[in-house]
Amino acid sequence: MRRLLLALPFALLPLAAVQAHEHDHDHDSLGAHEHGVARLNAALDGNVLELELESPAMNLAGFEHAASSHADKAKVAAVRAELESPLALFALPEEAGCKVASQELESPLFGADDHHDEHAKGHENEHSEVHAHYRIECSAPDALKSLDLAGLFKRFPATEKIQVQLIGPNGQQGAELSKSNATLSF
Template structure:
């Protein structure tokens, strides 16, 4: 996946993690967070009219399993989840007044068979811990209408996702929060 705005700022958010990375060069440590069922990570950057969102989640949270989809039922479940992830305006419930349009989106997971970015990482790596990565970029005609990042739709569609650890950079600076279905929004 291309890294656009997200390439730069997130090392600033967690200096302790950054220091740990200096001492541990294992590629596994470079992901957004540890693989923990029920927990996903979301990075969000609002820069001018551009909103960028990057979601990383264990496949278990979204499809209910992590093995390769072999049965027709499993394949149908993966296809349904992929279709949901391909509609980010529904998932992230951006206000219509913001006038946001999707300018790019990329999905990657071993389950989708489109995981070129992680092929190198996957060699010799057990697929029991399949991740799903979704990366979206929006252009918003009226970004001042983006008052909050509301993840209620995401929690409703994927109830096995219990917590989403959010790192957000917006006009008011950087913030981090752990959101849940009962506390699903964060102000920009």
């Protein structure tokens, strides 16, 4: 089971790599960056749920360049505000009593306060990603029966698919969620 799961992301690579190649000839990509597709790693350990979301900036903001116009800056600020409210994006059962213990957002899109900024300067035309890492503490983790991403799909409609790797009490599982299939059971 575990070996099959580890092979899962690679099974999706050939198509993504072809699309990435057509999209950007001079960018040597393994297909990890595909518009419309985000990745979510989720791990429940005791009463702590760790969530790590990686998405092309295009899925969230609609563009990938550093924001310079007022409209772009406003859009980036709005995206950041949405990402700073993870409990609205990842619906968790109320009875689980979950609260956000810590969160980290990282992206060249967010500008100068980002420690990847130096790297981004030399690669203006590269795809920019948004990384969000959340640590959520739940007082009744046994009530965490599912993870519902409907809120995320609703707020970021350009996100068509989310490839989820989940490690929970029943071991590891992988799934590809979409707007019409936005829930994964633990």
